Amino acid sequence: MRLALSWLTVLPIGSGQVDRRTASNAIALAPLVGLLLGLAAAGLLQGAHGLLGGFLCVGLMALATRGMHLDGLADTADGLGCYGPPERALAVMKDGGVGAFAVVALIVVLGLQAVSIGSVHWGAVVLAFVVGRAAFSWCCRSGVPAARPDGLGALVASTQPVYVPAGWFFFLVFAAVPVVPGKLWAGPVSVIVAAVVLMLFTWHIRRRLGGVTGDVLGAACELTTTVVLVVCAMAG
Template sequence: MRGLALAVSWLTVLPVRAGPADAGTPLDPRVAAAAIRWAPLVGALLGATSGAVFLGLAALGVPPLVGGLLTVGFAALATRGMHLDGLADTADGLGCYGPPERALAVMRDGGAGPFAVVTLLVTVGAQAAALAALAGGPAVGVLAATATAAAVGRAGFAWCARRGVTAARPGGLGSTVAGSQPWWVAALWWAALAGLGVLAVPGRPWQGPIAVLLAALVVVALSAHTRRRFGGMTGDVLGAAAELGTTATLIVLSAH
């Protein structure tokens, strides 16, 4: 259960004690690896909560697109904006010229360049618009869609940190979890979430599995490209995987 506690501590604002790491002692790599495996469950809970927020805003008469934007903002607050920050840094790193060392330096800079800004605008806008397209559907479908999307994105953590993938630089989350996961962990999560996705679009049960498959392909492509471009994985890549996987899933689930 320490892995689950660490996953909640890492991935949400909830004040959950994560063991020795809270006292500044080195983090046990086995606990960190377990947290990666628990991440999709935490994502599902976050997604379902976001879906409930969206439904509540709709019940109050908030326009769907505004409700979608507010829901995306809530999700960012609930995760400390960590995944969006990782997406922004990854976009800037991929957008710069030069060797991996140059890309990693750009990512460490902390500022948001044009690639980061555009990527964030497109991602946040796409998520909000997809949520707006779900408005008016059955509540169970909305909750299943948001839970599935958020969980699918976090399942990408296990793929990005699969065995054989090294850390791009020492220190940080990437070096702690790189190479810690069997490849089939992500595959099993994606397969299970395809089943949950069946509930997301009433009358079109095939749409959920297709959404999960597309999101998985996006994460696989992201991992391959960042591994080649950066020389390995970083914690920022995990954030990018979460946001891109979530966005791809929502887009497909919202298509009519």
């Protein structure tokens, strides 16, 4: 848990020993970090409502996570948007520059998140952040290789038995029942839709890049978070 908090938040917590086993446990526990972040965002919404609250939450989460997932989203968008073999896409992702695809992806995702957060029940916000971190374990499930021989992807790829992401998403479908008041189906549907989008995304990533990277994990997190928020906002 220390490593998960160290990786995924700005909390001044030492990571301790970092090896493949510890990294695997951190990925499995990442949804609990999402719960803490979601509760912090929900607390902010008690003082700021509507679109203002939505944008404040988006900004707070960017600060609280060092913008790490947003950076992954931007790099992944640029990598997937370029022509050429996987080596070319991976080089673009590692370059660190911000291209047109990254800019559009950030504008659309952050805009959708801000608007949706401003119009949903706080429970949907918490749910979205937990689902986003549960996406890590699906990206790192057994059988999915790393796209590079080094980096975060190589450390955590194929570390999660399939029952870990399956268990998280199964639990979250039932936990999501009360997050859209008056429409008990909306929360579970949002989790299911996010899971389907995540499966399609990782299928394309594996076909396009050959495996996962740290950037892919960040992109998957932001993508699933956004899907949950948008579905709950549309239902509400």
